[in-house]
Amino acid sequence: MKLGQLETPCLVLDESRLERNVARMRAHLDALGVSLRPHLKTAKSIDVARRVLRALDDPITVSTLKEAEYFLGHGVRDILYAVGVTPNKFGHIADLRKRGARLAVILDNLDAARAVAAHARASADRIPVLIEIDCDGHRSGIVPGDPDLVEVGRTLADGGCELRGVMTHAGSSYNCESVAAIKAMALQERDAVVTAANTLRAAGLPCPVVSVGSTPTATYAENLAGVTEVRAGVFMFFDLVMAGLQVCTIEDIALSVLASVIGHQREKGWIIVDAGWMAMSRDRGTAKQKLDQGYGVVCDTYGKPYPDLIMVDANQEHGVVALRPGTRAALPELPLGAQLRILPNHACATGAQHQAYQLVRGDGDAISASWPRIGGW
Ligand SMILES: Cc1ncc(COP(=O)(O)O)c(C=O)c1O
Known part of the structure; x- marks a missing residue:
């Protein structure tokens, strides 16, 4: 045909460009010593995922529980659902976890932390949770200096959840007007989440995972000291907005x-x-x-x-x-x-x-x- x-x-996908884009991002992150947890919200396809993941055991990020369901059905288990969790999704999350998904969730407020902790206790399931950090005023998240950060951390850790760490997304990078500005945003993204991780640790709380991610900041990050993983999605395909950002x-x-x-x-x-x-x-x-x-x-x-x-x-x-x-x-x-x-x-x-x-x-x-x-x- x-x-x-x-x-x-x-819709047409050029497989050689896909492979090249993935190889370039992987080489860059390998050199920086961080792992890639690709965001599959752009692709929503197991065939694309197979070109991005080195093995089905690799970690992924999703933006909907339907994606989690779909990728679990294809054998991918280490899944971060990276949109703030609400109680109406607890049943679905419990079901996915029972079926073998190592599904983690994110949240950025005390109400959500209390609700997830109560659900974790009631279902005897130590749900892994990352606290979302606001690194740029773009969307959601707790700012690193907010006293709520430690309180949310303690609510989770003492309440029956697994406090897995912190994550942030520098969505403001999409509005940067120069490469220098993206580089500065990458530093800001890293500093915010590393500061938050250190605040939790200083309060005696665990914080093994420190997660950042947007394609512009991932592309231009020069130093990711203190970060453990990068979530990026649109880099697989790229688009005109990314080209306009250089x-x-x-x-x-x-x-x-x-x-x-x-x-x-x-x-x-x-x-x-x-x-x-x-x-x-x-x-x-x-x-x-x-x-x-x-x-x-x-x-x-x-x-x-x-x-x-x-x-x-x-x-x-x-x-x-x-x-x-x-x-x-x-x-x-x-x-x-x-x-x-x-x-x-x-x-x-x-x-x-x-x-x-x-x-x-x-x-x-x-x-x-x-x-x-x-x-x-
Ligand atoms: C929470 C989160 N992480 C990571 C990403 C990946 O960003 P990008 O598509 O720029 O790679 C997004 C994108 O919206 C996101 O919402």
Whole structure:
């Protein structure tokens, strides 16, 4: 089967770029002496996981219990569920743990700590818990100097849980405007979580795991002393937001949406394709970057970008492809049915719109496999 035979729109994954991205991140983290706990929320696919993990016994991170369920079903057991836990999930977590998942959870407040501890006692299950630390004011977490940190730690450790450590996610790195700023953010991320770990230890509490992670900070971290593991996800595929941050190049982006030309509005300079926001997602992450890529960068069937050709607008199932304003490039002549590959702003969001990856290698157009992916909760 060739790309040209596929019905569009569909999701294409370049396996050679995937392998290269994974090898680069692994080599970087190996050199820094920390382990990788890949975040599989981007991929949601066991076939991708097999290219990222060295063995099924390796640790992973997930963003939903459905992912935990799915990866456990494929033999992956060391799982961190990295979204703050709530009591309505305790039953599912207990079930996954009974079925052999070494599932750990995160939380960032006393109410959650008390609830998890009460559940651990009632079910005689020492649930491993990481305390989420706020390293950048981006989202959730306890700031390292907050007295709640030790109180949460003690509530867990004395309450029947396994206090496994601390974790943080430098989500602000997605808004950095230079590589120097990402490097500074990586230091800030590390310092916050290491300080929190030391605070817990000074209070006599255990803290074996010190976990950080975002693709920009993982990519540019230069010193991870005191950190034990890195969680990164989008690095496997990369996307235009990461390219805009200089975390990768356009040539590293492994994911694209295959689309077909369905018509033209020549007087407007538009090429209309059969991939709209349903196929690309509504994510406009590059809108706030220096180079706005619209809904995606348009490439030929083999993945080579056309100069300054982007998807400027999207309806549900229609994409409007046009030249970037101000460019001197010429609009390519693309007849009805011509296939294009569109690189996404945000790989996690675009992937979530699809049920499978069609695998290609490099600039070839042969489909070597179709890998299913999961969605939902
Ligand atoms: C808790 C947590 N850890 C790690 C990551 C990985 O970040 P990235 O996709 O930038 O690698 C995320 C991403 O949202 C996250 O929420």
